[in-house]
Amino acid sequence: MHTLINxxxxxxxxxxxxQMALMMLVYLTPGPHTVRGLAQLLGVSKPVITRALNTLGALGYLRRVRDESDRRNVFVAKTSTGQEFLEGFNRNLEHSGSDRRAPRESGLLLQHG
Known part of the structure; x- marks a missing residue:
């Protein structure tokens, strides 16, 4: 919970x-990555990947790159902005992992019902 709040x-x-799964696939698995390949890995349609890529591209987290040897192919590539985002996300996870406290200790009260 603390991680999400942060x-x-x-x-x-x-x-x-x-979108996060798409980011993780592109950044943590060897490329090259295509829309078709990413759709197959995630078990979704190509339009679903395209919509996610449109958002992630607008944020500067991923980009499309034409294959120079076959201009019909488009690869999904990493960006420095996307790398910085994931590194910050990872730092947040690591920080919250080292600062685990019971909900009562952190001032949060879980109410049932």
Missing amino acids: YVRSGQPDLTNR
Whole structure:
């Protein structure tokens, strides 16, 4: 919970689970990555990947690059902005992992019902 609160407070853009999964695939698995390949890996349609890429591209987190040997192919590539976003997200996770406290200790009361 603490991790999510820190993330919300950070002012970073809210990414959907699908967008975050797409980011993780591109940044953590060897490329080259195509829309078709990413759609197959995530088990979704190509238009779903395209919509997510449109958002992530507008944020500067991913970019499309034409294959120079076959201009019909488009690869999905990393960006320095996307790398910085994921590094910051990882730091937030690491920080919250080292600062785990019971909800009562951190001032949060969980209410049931």
